[in-house]
Amino acid sequence: MTADDSFGRLDDDDYPxxxxxxxxxMLGTTQGFLRAVGEARLITPLRSEGGHRRYSRYQLRIAARARELVDQGTPIEAACRIVILEDQLEEAQRINAEYRRTAESAGPPVA
Structure with a gap:
């Protein structure tokens, strides 16, 4: 991998x-919080060759949302479940919008 390849990955939301x-x-929290959201299976960090946890920007956004809920008094397990459901809903809405665009561009059904 060249240096250019490495720098290109910095734009990748999933790059750890x-x-x-x-x-x-960055989240203004503790490493223990990150371990807890990992144990609750909200995020699964990748591991470096040395075994250290590495996080992507996408995972940090997810963890930040869980932290908001925890800061509001929601137990961490419940916060993680809420964030998972929010993420699933967002994905379902995206897929639904894509289906609608495809159906609209196809025109009315032929009789």
Whole structure:
């Protein structure tokens, strides 16, 4: 992999670019919180060759949403479940909108 390939990955939302320490710092939380959302199966960090957890921007957004809920008093397990359901709903809405666009571009059914 060249340096250009590595820099190109920084635009990838799923590229695990952040260490646990940096991720916790960015979220304004603790490493323990990140471990807890991992144990609740909200996010699964990738592991570096040395076995260290690495997080993507997408995972940090998900963890940040869980942190908002926890900060509002929601137990962490419930917060994680809510975030999972929100994510599933968003994906279903995206797929539904895509189907609608496809159906509209196809025109009315032929009789």
């Amino acid at each position: 670019a952040y260490t646990m320490g940096r991720a916790a710092e």
